[in-house]
Amino acid sequence: MYTGGYMGKVLRVNLSTKEITTEELPEKIAKDFIGGAGFGIKYLFDEVPGDTDALGEENKLIFAPGPLSGTSAPCASRMAVTTKSPLTNAVGMALSGGYFPVELKFAGYDVLIIEGKSEEPVYLWIKDDNVSIRKADKIWGMNTIDTQDVLKQELKEESARIACIGPAGENLSKMAAIINERRAFGRKGVGAVMGSKNLKAIAVRGTKEVPIGNEELFKKARSAMLAGMKESPMLYPHFSKLGTPMVVDATSALGIFPSENYRNTGEDDYTESLGAESSVARTLGNEHCYGCPVGCTQMKLARGGNLKYQGTMSDPEYETYYSLGSCTGVKNHDAVIHADHLCDKLGLDTISVGVTIGFAMELYESGLLSKEQTSGLDLRFGNDEAMVDAITEIAYRNEGIGSLLCDGSKVLAEQIGQGSEKYAMHVKGLEFPAYDPRGAKAHGLNYVTSYTGADHNRGYAPQEIFGAEIPKAYDRFTPEGKGWLTMYNQDLRSATCDCPTMCGFLIDMALPHMAEENTADMVSGATGLDIKKEDVMVIGARVNNLARAFNLTAGLTKADDTYPERILTEPIKEGGSKGHYVSPEELEMMLNDYYDSRNWTKEGVPTEERLSELGLDEAIVKLKEKGLL
């Protein structure tokens, strides 16, 4: 049995019946899935049928930090929220850092499961063993920043940590996020699920300590981890000072920083206006998540230009410089800072929102969207004011542009028709993140096959983007070997970041050479369980296979593992990736390689043999019931 790391308890709150219960965290689940996304996917698979309406009463929201959260492990204050996504109809899993994740552990819980639906707006107050459902009439309609302030006052708990939704979640935008402090469980519409349950916020205050199962091993592993971080030529010398905004310069050099809804990637230079140098000029200082010595978050102040933006402080990451910057053709740095802040405040995912606005701009310029439909906004590429105004319209689902755009690119394409879906940049409904997949083929194959849709964080490919030799470097333009590589990256990311729950930046940039060993030793040290280095990739495979099984029961098929037509037919026209695209034949070849590597059928269904090897009998049963196996 585990003797540390875990608090040993699952907290279950049913908003329909108002029942609040706790149960023991089973050792088998702990050992087979570690925590975080692993716990989320396991509970989702067992308790939510695949065909459930994502915004219906039967869907659940599962919050799970990892066994290292709240210990002295560096960079482990992270938490996964897992649900059935209204944006993709697949597994929706979003991670966030900050302080909220450890607070739930300090209150005594490894998992929080929200069930049912409240008849009126409520919030949840968890103070150690005392858990109550409270009325939220006063804060319903409020933005996320004020909600956190007002709740702390109401509860007379300045130290409470709060995760909440803003107007976007209340209005069930499928791009709505859950916000804690300035951080977001951003993607896949998890905020809409919370809104559909009439749950405005979760406030937590805990006073317990997270026990350590094997002090000696934990100390040793922690020292090795800190030494690995210190030795990294990247982590402290560059990344902690500049954060992710410096990636704008790197991907621009590679010719994969997408712009204007991917129609002119590589043709326009954004490094001067949105790159590291202009970012540094606006940086006030950095912020840290709990227990993180790196502090990559860079707080920035909009100082000049348009009066609407001046004085706004926010912390746009690389992805946001793409989505609300280059993807909409916007080069006004202060506008991006302001737009980022607006998304946090209103509770929206910056990536999906920016990409959807970029798509709408292309439709507007090509005459498929009229000025009447855009509520009078002149949605031309580069019009920063129109981009900023569209965000508020989306959050409130306002008639016109708001209601057209608030459910993302896929729904927008369905409403517009006329072949517009070719330029709707999403996979399974989730908008593309900031790497043009035409110039990074394994990175892109992960968009196609990730259980969450186009999600860079489920299988980042450093082997082709950086030439990392773990296990070996790959040419980013060629399709050969990319199926296996994508599987490897997805399983590694799940097992070493998403489950334990450690920061992906740390593992990708500083510790890729020791990721498996580090996970095994840190988790074993914290929990007292015996997890070996060779178990780690098996756990990653288990999580990805179970998520795939959920998606199949939700009705997804091989046909959903694809790109929009633009990626399959239009080469990148300029820059460091000029001439490259992913032909349908190449995609088919990479997909076959991926399915084969995973021991899935040609239709992308995990075989009984593979599921059995991974101990996923529950998946065999459900897939057979559905006639899928």
Add this chain to the structure above:
Amino acid sequence: MSEIEITVKTIYSFEKYLGGKKSQKILLKSDSTVMDIIDILTSVYGKTLRDKLIQDGRPARGMVYLLNGRTIMALDGLETKVDDGDEFIVMPPVGGG
């Protein structure tokens, strides 16, 4: 022996090791390799740069080397041949979101 011209590029935060320049052209003998590019850069910018780029005779861990957009680690490493007009990028491996 004829000469070839190569463009060397880097990004913000590493340009300080390359004379503060994001882009520069260098001349090499034909039939040169990536190692020859690094030798020339070292002769201009000194040992600090070399220590950042080469460790134990191999490309230093934690740096990115691209020849015409392709990682040299998937080509012939430091022995990769270069041609007239090639673009060589060296930068730290920054990623994420």
